[in-house]
Every structure is written in structure tokens, then in C-alpha cells.
Amino acid sequence: xxxxxxxxxxVNAPVGGFIFATAGVRxxxxxxxxxxxxxxxxxxxxxxxx
Numbered sequence: 570x571x572x573x574x575x576x577x578x579x580v581n582a583p584v585g586g587f588i589f590a591t592a593g594v595r596x597x598x599x600x601x602x603x604x605x606x607x608x609x610x611x612x613x614x615x616x617x618x619x
Contacts, residue, residue: 584608
């Protein structure tokens with residue numbers, strides 16, 4: 570939700586899965602990492618340890 574313009578923007582994950590970590594921020598900007606998902610879909614290991 571934009572507190573100035575009073576608009577709501579939905580946020581969707583590209584895959585299904587379980588949330589195992591959140592960023593803990595109250596306000597997010599474009600391209601901000603909001604959470605981490607554990608998914609059975611193989612999307613690579615970008616940002617993860619091997």
C-alpha cells in the first residue's frame with residue numbers, strides 16, 4: 570500500500586512454496602527482497618549457499 574497515493578499493489582511470488590524468512594521491513598521499495606521461499610521447483614541457487 571502506498572501511504573501517500575493510497576493505492577494497493579499486489580505482490581506475487583513466481584513459484585509456490587513455504588515462507589522461511591521475511592525481511593521485516595514496514596515499507597518496501599521496488600526490487601526490495603521481502604521474503605525467502607522454500608519451493609520444490611528448481612529455480613537455481615541465486616543468492617543461496619551450495
